Amino acid sequence: MNIDKTLERCARPARAAWVAAAGLGVILALQTAIVWVRARAERRLADAASAEEALDDASMALSENASLLDLRAKDLSRFKNDLSKLTRSRRALYEGGLQIQEEFRLLQKQWEIMTTYLLIDEDARKISLMRGEQALETYAIGYPPEAFGGETKPPPPLSAIVSKERFAHPERGKSETVDGQLQWEPPQVGTSVRANALGEFVMFTKGSLVIHGPAKKTAEHLAFPHYCIGLSLSVARRLYQLSYMGTKIKIVKK
Amino acid sequence: MEPALLKRAYSLLLLVWLGVFAWKAGELTVWTTRLVRATESLDGSAAALDRTARDNAAVVKAAKADSAELEFLQGLPNLLPQDKGYLRTQKAISEEVQALRHKLAGRLGGALHIVIDAKANKLYLKKGFKLLWSADCSVGRGGLLVDKRTGQRWQFVTPRGEFRVLSKAESPLWRKPDWAYVEEKQPIPPPDDPARLVQGELGAYLLNLGDGYLIHGTKNEAVLGHPASHGCVRLGADDLKKLYETVPVGTRVFIFY
Numbered sequence: 001m002n003i004d005k006t007l008e009r010c011a012r013p014a015r016a017a018w019v020a021a022a023g024l025g026v027i028l029a030l031q032t033a034i035v036w037v038r039a040r041a042e043r044r045l046a047d048a049a050s051a052e053e054a055l056d057d058a059s060m061a062l063s064e065n066a067s068l069l070d071l072r073a074k075d076l077s078r079f080k081n082d083l084s085k086l087t088r089s090r091r092a093l094y095e096g097g098l099q100i101q102e103e104f105r106l107l108q109k110q111w112e113i114m115t116t117y118l119l120i121d122e123d124a125r126k127i128s129l130m131r132g133e134q135a136l137e138t139y140a141i142g143y144p145p146e147a148f149g150g151e152t153k154p155p156p157p158l159s160a161i162v163s164k165e166r167f168a169h170p171e172r173g174k175s176e177t178v179d180g181q182l183q184w185e186p187p188q189v190g191t192s193v194r195a196n197a198l199g200e201f202v203m204f205t206k207g208s209l210v211i212h213g214p215a216k217k218t219a220e221h222l223a224f225p226h227y228c229i230g231l232s233l234s235v236a237r238r239l240y241q242l243s244y245m246g247t248k249i250k251i252v253k254k
Numbered sequence: 255m256e257p258a259l260l261k262r263a264y265s266l267l268l269l270v271w272l273g274v275f276a277w278k279a280g281e282l283t284v285w286t287t288r289l290v291r292a293t294e295s296l297d298g299s300a301a302a303l304d305r306t307a308r309d310n311a312a313v314v315k316a317a318k319a320d321s322a323e324l325e326f327l328q329g330l331p332n333l334l335p336q337d338k339g340y341l342r343t344q345k346a347i348s349e350e351v352q353a354l355r356h357k358l359a360g361r362l363g364g365a366l367h368i369v370i371d372a373k374a375n376k377l378y379l380k381k382g383f384k385l386l387w388s389a390d391c392s393v394g395r396g397g398l399l400v401d402k403r404t405g406q407r408w409q410f411v412t413p414r415g416e417f418r419v420l421s422k423a424e425s426p427l428w429r430k431p432d433w434a435y436v437e438e439k440q441p442i443p444p445p446d447d448p449a450r451l452v453q454g455e456l457g458a459y460l461l462n463l464g465d466g467y468l469i470h471g472t473k474n475e476a477v478l479g480h481p482a483s484h485g486c487v488r489l490g491a492d493d494l495k496k497l498y499e500t501v502p503v504g505t506r507v508f509i510f511y
Binding site: 048069079080105 | 274275292296300316323324348351354358361406407414415432443510
């Protein structure tokens with residue numbers, strides 16, 4: 001390109017104005033672009049600075065939270081260790097308490113069984129449920145130990161309950177062999193002397209004394225060999241409920 | 255104006271314009287570069303901020319979870335008694351136990367004995383005051399059975415009181431009593447009918463307490479710990495073997511409710 005010729009062409013008055021305007025336009029466009037880009041760049045820089053600041057704050061917060069989390073985790077771990085020991089200790093305490101209560105119950109019941117006895121006062125015509133020296137309950141008896149059914153051996157002053165029957169059983173019954181086969185008639189309560197004589201709440205002792213409720217049939221009571229104290233049904237029931245197998249029976253008279 | 259002078263003036267103006275253009279173009283380049291860098295920095299910071307925020311949220315969530323767990327665990331020990339009143343009560347019971355031990359020492363000595371808590375359905379083997387072992391057992395289930403044909407009535411209760419082991423037996427035969435036939439709604443055979451003898455019903459061993467009451471085994475160990483028998487005391491096979499091998503004839507047995 002020939003610059004001289006170009007300058008000449010541009011210098012022509014008709015074109016000079018256009019060239020100058022174009023040149024100025026380019027410069028103005030550049031300036032406008034600069035202003036626009038600069039404004040955006042400054043805004044971005046300000047945003048970036050803010051973001052950086054926010055990031056610093058967030059990082060600091062994260063660091064603090066992480067430290068707190070670490071402390072909390074250590075607390076939790078320590079607490080779990082202590083909790084294990086504490087729980088073991090409390091469990092031992094609790095189980096120890098249960099064992100004591102269990103032993104207390106066993107010993108107390110054994111003590112009750114060993115120290116409970118029946119005291120028959122012939123003169124006062126009373127029977128008492130005793131524990132040690134204390135009469136827990138006292139009831140009237142029909143008569144002092146009296147022989148029935150031809151019983152000749154009087155009860156000893158000290159005996160004990162050896163068997164209890166809520167309902168007096170009938171006699172066992174015997175079987176017979178008929179034509180090589182065992183045959184028998186099961187005992188019938190209605191016709192049993194034993195069952196009719198002793199009735200309910202029956203307590204057999206080592207001796208001849210049998211403590212029981214009213215007989216079902218008086219004639220059979222008279223015929224059944226034993227010593228009796230003539231208890232009412234309610235007293236017999238009470239003594240049956242409160243006495244034990246092995247409960248001692250003391251008979252006293254002046 | 256002379257053409258040469260004009261040409262110089264144009265050249266000078268062109269140079270000036272080019273200078274201004276170059277200056278402005280340079281300025282634009284600088285700001286454009288700054289804009290690009292600022293944008294990249296902002297994007298980076300935004301991404302980092304997002305990551306940090308997520309991490310922070312995770313840390314806070316973990317801390318909350320730890321707090322909740324700690325709170326839960328702190329609540330756990332409260333299931334057990336904490337107040338000193340519990341200890342005082344235990345101490346009082348302990349003193350009563352000591353007093354009872356003192357009273358019973360002369361009566362029990364250091365002898366081996368069996369204690370059966372018929373309410374709790376538990377059997378204890380003790381030597382003096384020392385508990386050797388305990389086991390679940392089954393005692394009488396209660397209830398009444400009436401035989402309409404003979405009028406007989408049976409109450410299936412384990413009696414309370416003091417017993418002794420009168421005898422022991424291995425592989426015992428069960429002489430089926432009348433009530434067993436009544437319960438099964440079968441005719442009652444004669445007392446000495448060999449058909450009454452049943453093998454295996456009582457387990458491998460029995461301890462006879464007298465008056466028809468036994469400690470024996472069971473075919474249904476699942477109900478041990480509950481009242482289920484007709485008055486005898488049922489034990490599991492292993493415990494029964496242990497008891498049979500440990501206690502001699504004459505051992506005292508206490509049964510209570």
